[in-house]
Amino acid sequence: MTRPDPAVRRFVLVAVWIPIALVAAGLIVQLLALPQLPPTVAVHWNATGEADGFAPAWTQPIMTVLFGLGLPLLMAVTSLGGLRRGDRGPTYRLMGATAAAVSALVTVALTATLVMQVGLDDASQAPTVWGPLVAALVAGALAGVGAWFLQPRTPSPDAVTRPAVPLALAAKERVLWMRTTSMATGAAVAVVAAVLLLVVVAVAAWVTGSDPVVAWLLTAVAVVLVFFAATTLAFHVRVDDTGLHVQSVLGIPRFRVPLADVQSAARVLVNPMGEFGGWGVRIAPSGRRFGIVLRAGEALEATRRNGRRFVVTVDDAETAAALLEALVQRAGARP
Structure with missing residues (x-):
């Protein structure tokens, strides 16, 4: 039986185990503390470190599992598929x-804030939160740095591409290639779900009377994410005698590689996580x-004269690359 690759094993160690x-460990401490706690405990502190939000004590262990384990497992699930396919890069190491x-x-944050309330008669007497907060930040930093160095260093894949075979074009023949490309279903669902979740949180912040600064910050982030989702879920791609044009279906953002700036064009295969750290405009x-x-899969890659490459994932990328090569050759744009 073949053993998993070291990169996969170490990733599973730091992101799952x-x-x-x-x-x-946190749950054991919390469950031991529960009998010695008031029925309601402090779960939120204001900017001065004083308790101003309360909930039943039994909710703290549940929150620990949901956020302390649920979020890391979500990161692991979204990354393991690419790692097992052989995709590599610092993004996986960072994830x-x-x-961790x-x-x-x-x-640490949820356990420390719960334990410090042991023996209290009333949750309003909860001590300031600064100590547990500092301890949680230090623990997070140490765990993150340790997990980074526990994983092997794997370079980002950046394969050398070969220019496409140009199409045969007559001297004055007019040719146009167009396609619409959209985000992979799984990634699109994740983006939309994240946006909707933040919108709900922002609305809840206003309805429940949270600190106006926090509510405005959440609202601003929600607006930015709504704009991002609306403008990056689908793009129109066009190759014509002026070059390569890529434009969001909403009109912005838009990108262009002029024909005179095209050094070569090729069809390539792209792994979003390993090569670009995710999906979207990346x-x-x-830096090149x-x-x-x-989405993962075929893409059109145009190499500029300065060596930088512009990539767009799209169906029938081979035809687009062949046409772009032919147009460059016919125009005599390549030195």
Whole structure:
């Protein structure tokens, strides 16, 4: 039986097993403390560190599992598929480190704020939150850094591409290639769900009378995410005698690689997480590739004369690359 690759094993260790161990330890401490706590405990503190939000004590262990384990497992699930297919890159290493850091921060914060209320008659007497907050931040930082170094360093894939075979074009023949590309269903659902969740949280902040600064901040972030989702879920791609044009279905953002700036064009295969760190309008870690990355699979890549590459994931990328190569050759744009 073949053993999993070291990168996969270490990722599972830091993104799955370490969070499980941390949350299990936190739950043991919390369950032991529950009989010595008031029925209602402080769960929120204002900017001065004073308790101003309360909930039943039994909700704290549930929140620990949901956020201390649920979030890391979500990160692990979204990354493991690519790792097992052989995809590599620092993004996966960062996701593993982030999963461990989130688990440590949440578990320490929720456990410490619960334990410090042991023996109180009334939750309103809860001590200031600054000590547990500092402890949680330190724990998260240590867990994240440790998890980063526990994982092997794997370079981002950035394969050398070969220019496409140009199509045969007559001297004055007019040719146009167009396609519409959209984000993969899973990624689109995740983006829309995240936006809707933040919108609900922002609305709840206003309805429940939260701090206006927090409510406005949540609202601003929600508006930005709504704009991002609306403008990056689908793009029109066009190749004509002026070059490569990529434009959101809503009109913005729009991108263009002029024919005179095209050094070569090729069809490539793209792994969003490993090569670009995710989906959407992305810059590769190397800084030399910019992409409209909406899904895994084939993409049109135009290499500029300065060596930078523009990538857009789209069906029939081979035809688009062949046409772009032919147009560049016919125009005599390549030095």
